Amino acid sequence: MIFALGTFHAAALIAALVVVLYASGGLASLLSGLSTIAGLVLFLALWLTTVWSTNRTLRGAITVAPWTSVPPDTLIARAAWRGGVNGVIFLACVGLILAISSAFNGDLAFGVIGAGFLVFATVGAAVAFVIGFVVGLLFAGIDLALVSATRAILDEKKSRP
Amino acid sequence: MAAILGGALLVWWLGLRRDRDDAGVIIVVAERYEWIFWAAIGVQLMTGVGNLGAFGEALPSPSSGWGTKLIVKLVAVLALAVLSVPRTLAVVAMAAAKQPRPGLLSALYGGTTVMVVGIAGVAVWLAHG
Numbered sequence: 157m158i159f160a161l162g163t164f165h166a167a168a169l170i171a172a173l174v175v176v177l178y179a180s181g182g183l184a185s186l187l188s189g190l191s192t193i194a195g196l197v198l199f200l201a202l203w204l205t206t207v208w209s210t211n212r213t214l215r216g217a218i219t220v221a222p223w224t225s226v227p228p229d230t231l232i233a234r235a236a237w238r239g240g241v242n243g244v245i246f247l248a249c250v251g252l253i254l255a256i257s258s259a260f261n262g263d264l265a266f267g268v269i270g271a272g273f274l275v276f277a278t279v280g281a282a283v284a285f286v287i288g289f290v291v292g293l294l295f296a297g298i299d300l301a302l303v304s305a306t307r308a309i310l311d312e313k314k315s316r317p
Numbered sequence: 318m319a320a321i322l323g324g325a326l327l328v329w330w331l332g333l334r335r336d337r338d339d340a341g342v343i344i345v346v347a348e349r350y351e352w353i354f355w356a357a358i359g360v361q362l363m364t365g366v367g368n369l370g371a372f373g374e375a376l377p378s379p380s381s382g383w384g385t386k387l388i389v390k391l392v393a394v395l396a397l398a399v400l401s402v403p404r405t406l407a408v409v410a411m412a413a414a415k416q417p418r419p420g421l422l423s424a425l426y427g428g429t430t431v432m433v434v435g436i437a438g439v440a441v442w443l444a445h446g
Contacts, residue, residue, distance in 0.1 A: 160405045163355040164398055167362050171395040174366060175388060179379050187366075188373035195370050199363040302399070306406040309421070 158214055162207030165295050169206075170199065194257040201249035209242035209292075232296040239292015243284035251276040318437060321357050324350040325429040332423025344417035347408045347426070355405070358398060365394075383443065390439045397432050404429060 177183040187195070213235045216226070328350055331343045369376065377383045404425040411417050 157405065157409050160351060160355045161402070163359045164402055167358050168395060168398050170362055170366065171391055171398065174369070175391045175395070178369075178376075178384070178391075179388060181379065183369065184372070184374050184376040187370035187376070190370060192367050192370055196363055196367055199366065203359055203363075298399075299402075302402040303406060306403040306410070309403055309425075310407055310410060 158211045159207055161214070161299065162210035163203065165210060166199075166203045166206040168295075168298075169291065170202070191257060194253055197253050198250060201253065202246055205242050205245045205249065209238045209245075212241075213238045213292075213296075228300055231300070232293065235296035235299075236289050236293040239295070240285040240289035242292070243286075243288020244281050246288070247276060247280055247284035251280075318357075318361065318433070318440075320353050321361075322430065322433045322437065324353055325426045325433060329423050329426040329430055332419040332421075332426060334419070340417040340419055343419055343422055344408065344412050347417075347422055348412050351405045351408055354401065358394075358401075362394070386439060386443045390436065390443055393432070393436045393439060397429075397436060400432065401429065 174183065177186060190198075213231070328343065328347050331339060331346060377387075379385075379388065407421065407425060411422070
């Protein structure tokens with residue numbers, strides 16, 4: 157279930173971002189600046205960090221069924237915090253992947269690495285935490301709504317003659 | 318796509334048979350399918366975005382006919398992901414309670430099959446301009 161929810165979060169986030177960016181005309185310039193391998197590795201990194209983050213959020217919350225004894229407000233707070241942490245970890249992955257990609261392309265100097273690291277480690281980390289926090293909060297709400305929908309489906313079908 | 322569609326069809330068909338002796342088998346197959354489904358969704362999205370990246374600056378405008386079809390396809394994939402979460406949770410709940418419900422499973426997987434066929438149709442429509 158953790159793998160499914162984590163994958164759902166990563167996939168839904170990327171699909172929604174691609175729709176918004178494509179509809180606003182910003183997708184072509186973004187993707188053209190990224191090599192195919194770097195793009196695939198970035199998605200893989202987001203996928204892995206999001207499954208890990210979901211695992212940490214739901215740790216101890218799952219009993220024998222998807223229904224949990226942990227209060228919803230505790231889960232929402234945990235999801236928002238873990239979302240923020242996930243944002244920072246993913247940003248670190250982005251920095252590393254782009255640095256390796258640039259090094260392979262031969263267009264990276266040590267000065268650029270130093271300046272890039274400072275930006276990533278300070279302002280970038282703070283912004284990534286806030287974005288991750290908001291996304292975590294959003295997905296916590298969506299997940300709780302989907303759990304309610306599942307309960308309704310199971311109860312409705314059970315009550316039928 | 319073949320794994321997503323084939324697996325959904327299999328569980329749908331097993332559920333439709335409504336043979337009580339097979340109820341345990343259906344939930345085992347459904348649990349395995351959920352792992353394959355979510356792995357396939359991740360891989361599909363990863364390669365799909367990679368394919369879009371291959372267009373680069375030549376990516377058709379969102380206001381073009383092709384662009385509209387692409388947006389329809391992406392929204393349909395997003396809807397499939399959202400609507401699949403309750404199905405996965407229901408399978409987990411049934412497996413944990415050891416109470417498989419073939420009728421409900423066939424309804425859930427029938428819905429998944431219809432959606433996947435619809436997305437495959439849009440993908441073919443997109444590929445042919």
